[in-house]
Amino acid sequence: MRTAIVAGILVLGLAAAARAGNGIGGFTYDISVPVGETGEFTRGTSFRGLGVEARWFRGEHTAVGFTWHWNVFHEQLDGTWQVKNGDVTGHQFHRVYSSPVLLTYYYQWGDARYGKGTMYYVGLGAGAYWIEKRLEFGTGVYQTTNWHIGLCPEVGLYHGLSFGAYLNLGVKYNHAFKSGDNTSHSYPSLCLGIAWVR
Amino acid sequence: MGNTCMRRSRLRRGLAGAGALAAVLVLLFSCSPDSGFNTVRDYDVVATFYDPEVDFTEFGTYAMPDTIVHFRDPADTASSDLSREYDDLVLDLVRTNLEALGYTEASDPIADPPDVYVVVWVTLSEWLANSSEDWQDMWDWYLPPSWGPDWGTYYPYPVEMLYRAGSIFIDMFNKAEVEEPEEPYIRIYWTGSINGIMVDTPGGAEDRLTDNINQAFEQSPYLATD
Structure with missing residues (x-):
């Protein structure tokens, strides 16, 4: 189900990017x-x-x-983990899945038309973060899943490439505010992508 | 000439786009890490919970049945019974750890009731543990006065976990609440569990049982009687 939702959003994003007049759109690979x-x-x-x-x-x-982004954090730990009125020992996986869907506003300068030149930008995203926080041990799972309100300032550039596409290099700071029984979440991301102008 | 160049340019852009899309899809479907559990031992989980209102230093003696009861969900008709090959090892390990914590086994529990009872049981069915569960009359046979037919156990702390078939449970409770219960549930003061260990026992079973049962007591130093 999750994969279907993600694939659907991806297709919708692609379609929107393809139909967008006088704009730029593409994909990024994120390191967070x-x-x-x-x-x-x-x-x-x-x-x-x-x-x-x-x-x-x-x-x-x-x-x-x-x-729209999809970021996965995970860490394998061994040892004893303290819980309320108890302790759990074993191999543990700590995972956080984060999927922000944000509306964005940018101020940009420079010239990156027709696959040439460089355009710089600063921007701010605001919207919803779907975040699942999981602690897995053996067959046991403690899990919280919530929608969070979040903000994401970013800076970056588009640089024209020879084959008509653009290199996108950006740095974002994702911050999702506390929601329900899930804590707040923060992670800066380095985004490297490719984009096309219409 | 001009049209040919435009077609080539579109072709290049199209190929670049298709390549990028393929790369993104590969990333998309590989971006959720695998479980990382590769061996049976990786699944071993020792969980212990205690009632924070209980002062374990007040206890000194215990009684423990010489049998590990096998519990099966009445709705479960598929699971088979388990070997009792390791029952003596498990009971000896529990006994050794309790005595290391200062407890003395009651020599005659009927004539001189102990401070706490410690019972060891195994679930034959996958079991989602909640804070209270029916006892299923498992202990009717043990020591008069035994449990009533409608009694259950009560864990006054969160123990919601999914236990695989073959999980061992070690429960400790107060004898007073067995003899004169004020409510139909027996309040468990301490519980230790090892998830699924009695089923997954190919090779190294004794070592795994020893390590994990010892770990249950090692991570519960508050059980010490002094």
Whole structure:
């Protein structure tokens, strides 16, 4: 089910990007570092992340759009883990699955038309983060799944490539606020992608 | 000439796009890490829970049945019974650990009732443990006065876990609540469990049982009687 939802969003994103007039859209590969309460639960850099991004130019220096990303954090631990009124010992997997769907606003400058030049941007995303936090041991799972409100400032650039596409290099700081019984989550991401202008 | 160049350019862009899409799809379907559990031992989980309102230092003596009861969900008709090859080992390990914590086994539990009872049981069915469960009359036969037909166990703390068939449970409770229960549930003061260990016993079973049962007591130092 989750895969179907993700694939559906991907297809919709592709379709939107393909039909967008006077805009830019593409994919990114994300490398993320969990910090804050996310980093306390699962440490280590995540190399499992990807995203779909599209934006439409709304003036000489501004654009609006959307992003969808999928980031996976996981860590294998051994030892004893303290729980309320007890302890659990064994191999454990700490995992966090994060899927932000954000509306974005950008200020951009430079020139990256027709596969040439470089365009720089700063932006802010706001929207919803679907986050699943799992502690797995043996056949047992403690799991919380929530929608969080979140913000994501970012900076980056598009650089024209020779074959008509654009290299996208961006740095984001994802922050999802606490929701229900799930903690807040934070992780900066380095996003490397390819994009096309229409 | 111009049209040919445009077609080539479109072709290049199309190929680049298809390549990028393929790469993204590969990433998408490989971005959820596998379980990482490769051996039977990787699945061993020792979980212990205790009632924070209980002062275990007040206890000194215990009684323990010489049998490990096998519990099966009445709705489960598929599971088979388990070997009792390791029952003596399990009971000896529990006994050794209790005595290391300062408990003395009651020599005559009927004439001189102990402070706590410790019972060891195994579930033959997969079992989602909640904070209270029916006891299924498992202990009717053990020591007068025994459990009533409608009694169950009560864990006054969260123990919601999915236990595989073959999981061992070691429960400790107060004799007073057995003899004169104020409610139809027996309050468990401490429980230790080892998930699925009695089924997955190919090779190294004795070592796994020893390590995991010892671990249950090692991570429960508050059980010490002094």
